[in-house]
Amino acid sequence: MSRGWGMDTITDDLVASSHGDHASLFTAVYTTFSPAVAGYLRAGGVDDPEGVTHDVFLALYPRLKSVRGGAQGLRTLIFSIAHARYVDHHRRRRGTPAPVEYDSDRDHRLTASAEDQALDGSPEANALLMLEELSEDHREVLRLRIIAELSLKEVAVIMKKSPGAVAHLQQRALASLRNQQKAKNGVAS
Amino acid sequence: MTTRSTPHDEQIVDQLLLETDTEDAAELRFALLELRSFAAGPPPAPSAKLAALMAPRLVSLDDRRKRKHHRAGLAALAVAMSMGMGSAAVAAADPGFRDKAQETITTLINTVTQPHQGHPVPGRGNGRGNGAQEGAGHAPDNATPARGAPGRSGQENAPSHGPGDVPPGQETRPSTKQGGPPASMPAGGPANTPALPDRQKTENRPPPSSPSAKPRT
Numbered sequence: 001m002s003r004g005w006g007m008d009t010i011t012d013d014l015v016a017s018s019h020g021d022h023a024s025l026f027t028a029v030y031t032t033f034s035p036a037v038a039g040y041l042r043a044g045g046v047d048d049p050e051g052v053t054h055d056v057f058l059a060l061y062p063r064l065k066s067v068r069g070g071a072q073g074l075r076t077l078i079f080s081i082a083h084a085r086y087v088d089h090h091r092r093r094r095g096t097p098a099p100v101e102y103d104s105d106r107d108h109r110l111t112a113s114a115e116d117q118a119l120d121g122s123p124e125a126n127a128l129l130m131l132e133e134l135s136e137d138h139r140e141v142l143r144l145r146i147i148a149e150l151s152l153k154e155v156a157v158i159m160k161k162s163p164g165a166v167a168h169l170q171q172r173a174l175a176s177l178r179n180q181q182k183a184k185n186g187v188a189s
Numbered sequence: 190m191t192t193r194s195t196p197h198d199e200q201i202v203d204q205l206l207l208e209t210d211t212e213d214a215a216e217l218r219f220a221l222l223e224l225r226s227f228a229a230g231p232p233p234a235p236s237a238k239l240a241a242l243m244a245p246r247l248v249s250l251d252d253r254r255k256r257k258h259h260r261a262g263l264a265a266l267a268v269a270m271s272m273g274m275g276s277a278a279v280a281a282a283d284p285g286f287r288d289k290a291q292e293t294i295t296t297l298i299n300t301v302t303q304p305h306q307g308h309p310v311p312g313r314g315n316g317r318g319n320g321a322q323e324g325a326g327h328a329p330d331n332a333t334p335a336r337g338a339p340g341r342s343g344q345e346n347a348p349s350h351g352p353g354d355v356p357p358g359q360e361t362r363p364s365t366k367q368g369g370p371p372a373s374m375p376a377g378g379p380a381n382t383p384a385l386p387d388r389q390k391t392e393n394r395p396p397p398s399s400p401s402a403k404p405r406t
Binding site for chain 1: 193201202205206208209211214216217220221222223224225226227228229230231232233234235236238239242243244245
């Protein structure tokens with residue numbers, strides 16, 4: 001997979017020279033990677049994706065000098081932190097009783113908000129619906145491959161699985177998506 | 190429904206489909222491009238903690254520490270140099286030190302020139318050569334006479350004469366009073382030189398020679 005996303009800004013030389021101007025490198029790293037980190041957390045159903053994104057980069061800051069592997073090594077480190085935060089978030093949520101939220105769909109006094117109208121049919125809303133049909137591992141493999149732009153080996157390191165196991169998960173996830181699309185098209189037709 | 194996918198987004202999705210041999214699935218490709226839309230968007234506004242970390246700092250702690258060590262070395266070197274220069278200046282400016290140095294030099298010169306000046310030259314009255322040598326205007330560098338030195342003539346301390354100013358034999362006559370007046374004193378006044386013989390009390394005595402005159406050998 002090509003590594004073009006954000007690489008124009010964050011180069012291997014820039015990462016290697018991080019021992020000099022630490023603040024400017026950190027600013028460039030945040031500007032380059034924070035949209036994808038926030039999107040990864042949003043796609044993972046994290047309640048406060050922006051706040052967790054901040055936590056990810058606060059955890060990254062003291063480790064910025066010890067990054068190995070250039071810009072791609074930096075990307076792997078960032079998403080390994082984000083993956084850990086995502087896992088912690090869902091672990092906490094499972095441990096605490098889920099609060100019952102106000103369901104506006106059951107309130108017939110209201111009409112659709114502008115946000116609902118904007119999200120209806122949006123790519124992100126469709127993708128969330130699509131991911132709900134998959135298992136947790138399948139979702140995580142697709143998020144890390146598509147949103148985080150990581151290779152098979154890097155995903156395997158982050159998920160603490162072998163590359164073969166991740167390749168198998170990836171294959172099964174795409175097969176499930178394909179079946180899902182076929183079923184949707186069959187119902188639609 | 191349209192997705193705002195870029196060529197780079199399509200490249201990522203196509204690469205994944207190529208790896209899994211599912212590149213012919215158009216519906217799957219479209220669904221993955223929708224998932225890819227999560228990566229787009231502006232960066233979230235940084236929190237206060239993040240903004241503080243992003244603020245540029247002019248000097249890092251490591252640089253400041255290195256510069257501090259460097260500055261301490263320079264300061265130590267400057268202090269050592271100034272102490273050496275100061276002690277030399279104090280020694281040179283101290284009047285006592287200068288007097289002692291001058292006295293030491295004077296003693297050395299007197300010691301060196303003592304054997305030549307100590308011998309009286311009573312028989313030089315007819316010496317034209319000696320008169321010519323003395324008349325050349327040379328005088329000892331140390332104009333201070335050694336008082337009481339035997340054979341030291343008053344004319345030695347007195348200003349020298351030019352050739353032909355003094356009759357032969359007059360300059361070789363020893364002084365009757367040992368230890369004549371110092372060269373710093375004008376030797377021409379009769380009141381200043383009461384012990385001099387009458388022949389030496391000449392009023393037309395020339396002014397004293399410079400202290401840099403060469404001593405008579």
